[in-house]
Amino acid sequence: MTAAPAPIGPRPGDADPPLAAVEQIVALALAEDAPWGDLSSEASTPASATATARLVSRVDGVLAGGLALATAFRRADPRIEVRLLLADGAPLAPGADVAVVEGPARGILTGERVALNLAQRLSGVATLTRAYVDAVAGTGARIVDTRKTTPGLRVLEKAAVRAGGAHNHRHSLSDAVMLKDNHLAVLAAEGLGVAEAIRAVRSRIPHTTTLEVEVDRLDQLDAVLEGGADIILLDNFAPSDILTAVAQIDGRALIEASGGVTLGTVRAIAETGVDIISVGALTHSAPALDLGLDIAVR
Template identity: 45%
Template structure:
């Protein structure tokens, strides 16, 4: 966990929610009231966000005591209790919604990811996330993918060069785009991996003739063309498939022999896991 980044997120999220005070709790609950609450699971899935919840409670009130029963990555079912928190009642209620919002979404992502990882069992293919994340929540969402057993792709525009179709078209062609990317790295003394997207076998041939990339993204290929592309590449480059891939056909794509399959739906189209924080 990147504590600096996570703490910044928590502080900003609390500012957004609390403003100048939780006036409902302040007006109804005496300031010195203490109590307990439990994190109750109401759905089946993979739990994620326990470590984050601990940080949220600590930032809200360092006097809150957390007793954790289930760890991140645990398969859960309705009725399971993930943790109990004890301390100042007003503090528990301030933290409640932020903890639930984060854990429900992270657990939903981890659950979807684990399902796909299980579908790929027995292949050498791993599932990747994408940059199709909620603004401001990218770190948490990619964290949840890892908890679910998936692999993070680049975090942002700054930590990898990914030459996609628009870059190729604006650059004037595949060879120009690759050459300029490599020269840019030299000129700016940067060490970044280079990946390039191809849309068909003809573009793949152009990449193979040019070389100087680390990974090839095979986008919207048919199964037959994808198998042929993997055979042509022969392990010389890391391969990734994307486009038109769903839970119903992802195993078939993996069986074509690619190293990775990127799935934007891991973070942009998930159902949150049903969790609640109940006073005990």
């Protein structure tokens, strides 16, 4: 019977991405970074050399990507041991120790860049997400992400959003039906009005599938409500128009606001009474968080 792998740190929680997906992403990243070996480390570092490295935060923020970090080092050399000192979602301050990495020096040097790239990127997403979540505290509005993610990294970035305290929208086009302006334009070209189009789509999907419809004008709301949408997305509405839309919808559908949302505007949007605010910036505009890895060769 094969022994279970040793734990890598704090118990995994809801913020963790699936391990199989992390393994796949890290394998591709390492193959990209060292396709036929790490010439620098192999030429400069004795094969027998071992090292201890500490991952340290240099700024305030929120941690994410711990599993990806540990996986990168272990795939670089399975003899490397990674001890995560903090769980994803933990607050960071300058000088905070995040992880200890021990093992063959060559492997640590080879895995360092991929491990840091992922941890810095994902911690940046979690940090920006936490700022949005804090900005709407007490309003009842839920902050969610979008599909505006880095190609190939979606599962990691959406986990980082959860680590930052927000929620996920659709993970993919397969998850739910969302009729946007271009979908409705195609249906209109087929001779279907908005309400009729929504009903036609509803008849083709399982009863368990959520149906969301995007609108960009107040005068579209009546037809969308008549069609029976579960969620109505108000795209690029001014706060005053959102207030009008919330009153008009009057609880007959969940209300999502999206489009151009910033930290400066999100509170006012939340205070209109919408249920959900989707923010593409959580993943497409988050700066990498400054994390450093300091190595001491033994």
